[in-house]
Amino acid sequence: MLKFTSGTAQLISCSPFYGDFLYTAFPNSIIMKISVIFPSKNREDYVKRAVKTAFKAECVMEVIIVDGGSQDRTIEIAKKHGAKVIVQSDLTYPGKGIAMRDGAYLSRGDILVYLDIDIKNITPEFIEKLAKPLINGEAEFVKGCFERSAGRVTELVAKPLLRMFYPELAKFKQPLSGEIAGLRKLFYKVDFERGWGVDVGLLIDFHNFRARIVEKDVGYKDHDMKPLHALTDMAYEVAGTILRRAVRDRKIDTQWAEKYLKEVRTLDLGIESGEGFA
Amino acid sequence: MRTLLIGGGHSAYFAANAIREIDPNGKLIIIEFTSERVDVLSKMFPFAELIQLEIDEVEEYIKGNGSILDAVITATESDSLNLRYCKVAKENAIPLTISVINNPLNTEILLNEGITYIINPYNLIPRELSEIFDAGTNVLYKFQGTEISMASIKISDEQFLLQLRREMAQSRDLSAIFVSKSGEITSSVEEVGLGGRAYIIGSEKTVEKVLRIARR
Numbered sequence: 001m002l003k004f005t006s007g008t009a010q011l012i013s014c015s016p017f018y019g020d021f022l023y024t025a026f027p028n029s030i031i032m033k034i035s036v037i038f039p040s041k042n043r044e045d046y047v048k049r050a051v052k053t054a055f056k057a058e059c060v061m062e063v064i065i066v067d068g069g070s071q072d073r074t075i076e077i078a079k080k081h082g083a084k085v086i087v088q089s090d091l092t093y094p095g096k097g098i099a100m101r102d103g104a105y106l107s108r109g110d111i112l113v114y115l116d117i118d119i120k121n122i123t124p125e126f127i128e129k130l131a132k133p134l135i136n137g138e139a140e141f142v143k144g145c146f147e148r149s150a151g152r153v154t155e156l157v158a159k160p161l162l163r164m165f166y167p168e169l170a171k172f173k174q175p176l177s178g179e180i181a182g183l184r185k186l187f188y189k190v191d192f193e194r195g196w197g198v199d200v201g202l203l204i205d206f207h208n209f210r211a212r213i214v215e216k217d218v219g220y221k222d223h224d225m226k227p228l229h230a231l232t233d234m235a236y237e238v239a240g241t242i243l244r245r246a247v248r249d250r251k252i253d254t255q256w257a258e259k260y261l262k263e264v265r266t267l268d269l270g271i272e273s274g275e276g277f278a
Numbered sequence: 279m280r281t282l283l284i285g286g287g288h289s290a291y292f293a294a295n296a297i298r299e300i301d302p303n304g305k306l307i308i309i310e311f312t313s314e315r316v317d318v319l320s321k322m323f324p325f326a327e328l329i330q331l332e333i334d335e336v337e338e339y340i341k342g343n344g345s346i347l348d349a350v351i352t353a354t355e356s357d358s359l360n361l362r363y364c365k366v367a368k369e370n371a372i373p374l375t376i377s378v379i380n381n382p383l384n385t386e387i388l389l390n391e392g393i394t395y396i397i398n399p400y401n402l403i404p405r406e407l408s409e410i411f412d413a414g415t416n417v418l419y420k421f422q423g424t425e426i427s428m429a430s431i432k433i434s435d436e437q438f439l440l441q442l443r444r445e446m447a448q449s450r451d452l453s454a455i456f457v458s459k460s461g462e463i464t465s466s467v468e469e470v471g472l473g474g475r476a477y478i479i480g481s482e483k484t485v486e487k488v489l490r491i492a493r494r
Contacts, residue, residue, distance in 0.1 A: 067383075069383060085387060086357055086358050086361065086384060086387060087357070087381050087383040087384050087387070088381065089355060089356050089357045089358070089380035089381050089384075090380060090381065091381060091383075101356060102356050102357065102358040103358070104358075105333065105356045105358035105359045105362070106358035106361065106362065185334075188332065188333045188334070
């Protein structure tokens with residue numbers, strides 16, 4: 001068991017089985033509990049491993065599967081292995097942000113960790129690495145990054161726009177990464193974009209809350225790449241999200257935002273290959 | 279009656295108006311999460327008490343006021359919150375716990391948590407389409423508080439018509455009205471012919487039995 005000291009309070013890292021016991025046994029201790037959330041749809045081949053692995057990580061009190069209307073056995077398998085399950089409140093595509101919001105709203109942990117469910121080499125360390133800066137009090141929001149170069153939407157859309165309107169966030173290698181962790185209470189104060197813009201939207205909103213944000217390299221991630229049509233949709237939604245926030249934060253007026261957004265439609269994302277990273 | 283309505287969105291709008299109609303002298307309390315919405319809702323529903331609370335504070339409110347609440351209706355835009363708040367209401371023995379869900383696929387999840395009154399606004403889509411397209415069978419309504427069910431059945435063969443007549447004569451818990459192909463309405467099973475529709479109402483068990491016969 002890992003022990004941390006912060007003032008008079010002890011931070012005790014715990015296994016999922018010891019959480020409630022420790023809280024009773026050590027009433028003066030602050031135990032940071034983690035909820036792991038996997039947005040998912042038709043992922044029966046991945047769900048068992050994801051849920052079991054997540055439960056093995058330190059401090060994990062619950063694993064939540066937010067299902068996007070699976071036609072396969074994803075829900076059944078998730079429940080069988082002890083995950084809490086809820087179906088996305090709105091099945092509109094793309095609904096990643098709705099899934100993330102529903103996961104946050106169902107959760108009970110102090111810390112929320114979001115992961116893609118289709119990570120083939122998922123280990124408990126993925127979760128622990130993302131949660132550690134929060135447990136140690138070094139950050140309120142953690143953005144995961146991986147051992148690979150950033151994708152096309154990141155390099156051609158997100159980073160240029162962030163440099164323009166939120167230069168403090170341009171330092172992030174992978175601002176669109178979906179592997180994130182943060183304090184639950186803060187997730188309740190932000191607006192979740194409904195679709196692909198959710199990750200960059202959260203980054204900007206946490207930054208606006210003056211939350212301490214760190215980027216954490218969590219190693220190599222082996223997962224399926226997105227089909228190209230998803231990248232095109234994603235580029236537009238990411239741009240829209242950044243520009244809407246820039247308008248909201250009075251960094252640009254609506255007319256200019258619309259003009260920029262039109263130009264995103266004309267971007268060449270390299271459509272000759274069939275799939276890619278965001 | 280003291281009713282707590284949680285949520286200030288689309289579903290909650292209809293729920294609030296319905297409660298006002300049903301129980302004009304009752305007390306309606308509406309909880310919303312944003313101050314902007316609370317302002318708008320307080321003008322829209324002057325008969326209700328509007329409260330702004332954080333997401334986590336709602337559970338404390340239910341616990342603290344559980345003894346004086348007669349009903350809790352969860353109608354937020356997230357089924358996760360609907361589930362959370364319903365569970366707390368159940369734990370605090372509030373007589374009526376009702377959830378207006380956003381996604382019908384969550385019905386079973388809520389039922390498994392012991393939430394008995396689940397309102398699914400999307401129920402009407404398949405039912406209306408089935409009527410419009412003159413489907414063979416169509417379960418129109420199942421009331422959650424009783425075991426009464428209502429269905430409509432296309433009378434497409436002689437064999438079924440004979441069995442329906444027999445069932446109508448024998449069952450004490452089945453009633454029906456019939457619409458002929460030309461649109462005539464009658465309550466007599468003897469007057470209905472092929473191509474018409476039977477609208478049956480009765481105990482869930484008997485209605486299911488008739489539906490099974492029709493689907494053969």
